Amino acid sequence: MADLRPPSAPPLFERAAAEVRATAFRGDLSVREIPAPAGLAPDCLALAGDVRPEEHGLDSPYGTGRFILLHDPDEPAPWNGPWRIVCFAQAPLEPDIGIDPMLADVAWSWLMDALGSRRAQFHSASGTATKTLSKGFGSLAAEGDGAQIELRASWSPSGPTAPHVEAWSELVCMLAGLPPGSEQIAVLGSRRAARD
Template identity: 75%
Template structure:
């Protein structure tokens, strides 16, 4: 697969306790040198396979994904933020023609404020989405949808490759 130029994907060690077979990937939006997580947005995608078809999966395959990105503190207080993050996943899957069932997940928004020696960092916010579902059909469509989700959470809509981002981070915590 190929991904947009400002999204770097690499294979990582897959968890061994979730299924007999698994492969995992990490993705970072505009990653820094040295392999550290991106300050713009990062995610993980795990494809699990169990020929015994666990009852909870309703199939032999399961996808588990994670995506997170920093936000402006004002955006972090939006009461619809978690709903929007979930809808972006659903829309990304639909736009890629990724068929699935038995979806579940959480969208978590976090607000933080530094105190003491961390007071100078100011306020911060973050969105985090954790989801899993049972895929059917073309598995690459699911991986492509996850990549789109991570980029969207980081503020990069589809088709925005090559557009400059000003500042090191989108939140006030520098």
């Protein structure tokens, strides 16, 4: 990954960032470091991940995600500490899966399960899970019905940083229909994949 670290990052943040950069990802997920959003914290590092983008060019039709590690020694009150992780994961779904009333709960539980399975220590978690349904009309009628799930979450990590990155990558793959251990197996339930 390209190193986009700020020139004056403190040693504590540099150690955490080095952990993030050293994380190994499954072959189905292409991860790269991207410029971190400005103004969130004095020190931050951001990753972008795409599920199997090489099969379809730059944008993955299967799923995508972002991971941001934030550090603020002033310990903002909502964080309850100096560290915060913000993550985003999004994937298309089959419409019949998109109408499931438990879908948002399942997406959140996958994140909690991924953090638990990696023994990632955290507190002060919050987030939203959003499902959308769409129908094409006019020149887009041929696209038919579609659905999408999106999870935005944040939590305050404690302990090593790598388990949190691993949990995020697992979440991105799970939303895209690739459960753990399914590397290089066909993506499950991807509406867009079926059209290509």
